[in-house]
Amino acid sequence: MPGDRKPSAINNAAPTNASRTKLNRRKFLVKTGGVLAAGAFGAVPLRGWAADPINIGALYPSTGSMAQIGIGCVAAAKLAVDMVNEAGGIKSLGGAKLNLIVSDVQSDTTVTRTETDRLITGNKLSAIHGCYASALTLIASEVCERARVPIITGSSSDQLNKGRSYTFTPFARASQFAKAQLQMAKLVSEQAKVAVIFENTAFGTSTSNGLKELAPGEGVEIVMFEPYSAGFTDASPLINKVKASGANTLFSLSYLNDLILIVRTVKQVGLDIAINGGSGGFVMPDFYKNVGKAAEGLQGVAHWNHDVNEDAQKVNAEFKKRTGEFAFEYAGGLVAQTFMLADALERAASADPKKVRDALSTLDVSSGYAAMAPGGKVKFGPDGKNVYGRPVGVQWQNADLASIFPKEDARAPLLKT
Amino acid sequence: MWETLAQAVINGLLIGGIYALVSIGVTLIFGVVKIVNFAQGEFVMLGMYISFFLATQFGIDPLVSLVVSMPVLFLAGVLIQHFLIRRVLGPNDMPQIFLTFALSLLLLNLSLMLFSANYRTVHTSYSDEAWHIGGLYIPVAKLIAFAVAMALSGLLWVFLHTTDLGRAMRAASQNRDVAMLMGINPNRVFAVAFGTALALAGAAGSLLMPFYSAYPFVGQVFVLMAFVAVVMGTLGNVMGALVASLMMGVAESLGIQFVGADSGLIVVFGLLLLTLAFRPSGLGARRGR
Incomplete structure (x- = not known):
């Protein structure tokens, strides 16, 4: 809606003039001071002194049940900030460095609310990124909207694109994931017969219903559609049912533990079926460590993959050096997000969160680390959604995730299992 | 159809073997010490973590680590009985309930803190193997687990019926006061019973490790079935359990196969209600102890 944009433009009118003069003075001081002092002391120590660092908030669960991915996100956030700073920081702000302020949201919605509040009130932030998990991100985004601090996130919840003006989602949305999964089923066989098994929780039910609605339009037949109770002791009876359904592709909408049991059981039964494990825990390095060789050939969907382009491969190599694991979707996405923020800061020439938000809303990149996403382009629509965003279909090949779908993003052929 | 049915029965029996190890522990403690151990599932979890760390740190096969997890948990059981349970044994049930429940919460949260909520699996050469017979298949890891579980249950039965200590345990479970008059030291008997029950939980943990993930809440999955089995099989009756x-x-x-994949527990509890309606003291009641 065009109306959404207006209020923020009006609100920004007042502070603009004041901060512009201030910034110009600062810039002037930075330049003259820098030049003068460079002769006397050498330029290096002065660069830190010259420009105030720009505070970027990072909200991730580094303890609690979601900690595993959260810790990886923090590592990626640090890597991204180092990359921006090593490349000279924000040049329009006198080479100002990004300063990452990490906050642990403890995998808890209540803590997320208080931590987001505390982070915003306790620090002069230019922008925030986080929290990867949708349940937490929805809350952090609400707090950010109220405080008028832009938040950029890898979370895929479609709800983040409803009635928000400070929330930016550069990657594919949950609704796009279902469609991609169905289209991938046709890679395996033209006559795609899909068995959908899902845990009987909000996550499983809503995602499976999305698949059911889209299936006829994609020419995919769903031959089995079955909820199960999460946290079972034995997947054999369920797989027995899948076998009886005659499906050639299995969609399993499950959390990690159930999925591991399901995959292992399919292998034990010797069932010849393509498995699509979706996203989340399935496209994490840990999945392969848990499942081992049985994971080879399994398909999934991700919002980012480390082979999408050369920049992504560079990021992957560096991330691997630091953590020992390949850059998973949220990690790589986070590096791209940080560069999107850097691009916005550069154009805003201001650390003011409202101006950063306005600059983000007009972001339009098609090269460099900021554009390192499936589709290769980032431009936000009025709902904060990347108009070019799309998921990438991936497959476990040789203990690594290879992009196989769609054609434009495929970096390896489909491994038929 | 027959093939599916047969496969479902095989699957059920194999996982039932693990339920048995957990429920026999619960029923043994209830029969002898007369308390309900709500923390039994957490000891299964500890058994799993012991096997997990032995496998990842020293490359010991989870099945071999049974010889570590069982004695360690036996010792833990003796100590818990001596220092904690012994103090709350008396006419009042409440302190006992709170004690074992608190123990469960403590172990759960301690392991969350120490091991984090991550799923941990161990990969063995036989983890994904299965024997195929006709259209049926039998997963090797589960078959081994089932066989060892049955062997341990058999050993326990022999112990209870042929050794002095075993007979003393059964005597103490039937009437503590008379057993004391006959010169049986109940504290010693209780300690052995508690230790044995925990050793069985540890065994269940080690046997699960080749095919199931360890995580702090894993015990809760198994303990629910164990309680149902204990009630159905008559409280305190090992064979019934x-x-x-x-x-x-x-x-x-x-239930999962023929009713619906989310109806497994519905069938289980339906069966429990039926049993309670027609044989209120459980299936093992007539045979006595």
């Missing part, structure tokens, strides 16, 4: 556990496993499997 064993038979009921196998039945539960089969009922769950058939």
Whole structure:
């Protein structure tokens, strides 16, 4: 809606003039001071002194049940900030460095609310990124909207694109994931017969219903559609049912533990079926460590993959050096997000969160680390959604995730299992 | 159709063997010490973590680590009985309930802190193997687990019926006061019973490790079935618990297969209600202890 944009433009009118003069003075001081002092002391120590660092908030669960991915996100956030700073920081702000302020949201919605509040009130932030998990991100985004601090996130919840003006989602949305999964089923066989098994929780039910609605339009037949109770002791009876359904592709909408049991059981039964494990825990390095060789050939969907382009491969190599694991979707996405923020800061020439938000809303990149996403382009629509965003279909090949779908993003052929 | 049915029964029996190890522990403690151990599932979890760390740190096969997890948990059981349970034994049930419940919460949260909530699996050469017979298949890891579980249950039965200590345990469970008059030291008997029950939980943990993930809440999954089996098989009756556990496993499997994948527990609890309606003291009641 065009109306959404207006209020923020009006609100920004007042502070603009004041901060512009201030910034110009600062810039002037930075330049003259820098030049003068460079002769006397050498330029290096002065660069830190010259420009105030720009505070970027990072909200991730580094303890609690979601900690595993959260810790990886923090590592990626640090890597991204180092990359921006090593490349000279924000040049329009006198080479100002990004300063990452990490906050642990403890995998808890209540803590997320208080931590987001505390982070915003306790620090002069230019922008925030986080929290990867949708349940937490929805809350952090609400707090950010109220405080008028832009938040950029890898979370895929479609709800983040409803009635928000400070929330930016550069990657594919949950609704796009279902469609991609169905289209991938046709890679395996033209006559795609899909068995959908899902845990009987909000996550499983809503995602499976999305698949059911889209299936006829994609020419995919769903031959089995079955909820199960999460946290079972034995997947054999369920797989027995899948076998009886005659499906050639299995969609399993499950959390990690159930999925591991399901995959292992399919292998034990010797069932010849393509498995699509979706996203989340399935496209994490840990999945392969848990499942081992049985994971080879399994398909999934991700919002980012480390082979999408050369920049992504560079990021992957560096991330691997630091953590020992390949850059998973949220990690790589986070590096791209940080560069999107850097691009916005550069154009805003201001650390003011409202101006950063306005600059983000007009972001339009098609090269460099900021554009390192499936589709290769980032431009936000009025709902904060990347108009070019799309998921990438991936497959476990040789203990690594290879992009196989769609054609434009495929970096390896489909491994038929 | 027959193939599917047979497969469902096999699946149920195999997982029922694990339920049996957990429920026999619960029923043994209840029969002898007369308390309900709500923390039994957490000891299964500890058994799993012991096997997990032995496998990842020293490359010891989870099945071999049984010889570590069982004695460690036996010792833990003796100590818990001596220092904690002994103090709350008396006419009042409340302190006992709170004690074992608190123990469960403590172990759960301690392991969350120490091991984090991550799923941990161990990969063995036989983890994904299965024997195929006709159209049926039998997963090797589960078959081994089932066989060892049955062997341990058999050993326990022999112990209870042929050794002095075993007889003393049964005597103490039937009437503590008379047993004391006959010169049986109940504290010693209780300590052995508690230790044995925990050793069985540890065994269940080690046997699960080749095919199931360890995580702090894993015990809760198994303890629920164990309690159902204990009630169905008559409280305190080891053989009853064993038979009921196998039945539960089969009922769950058939429920998932023929009713609905989210209905396994519905069938299990339906069966429990039926049993309670027609044989209120459980299936093992007539045979006595």
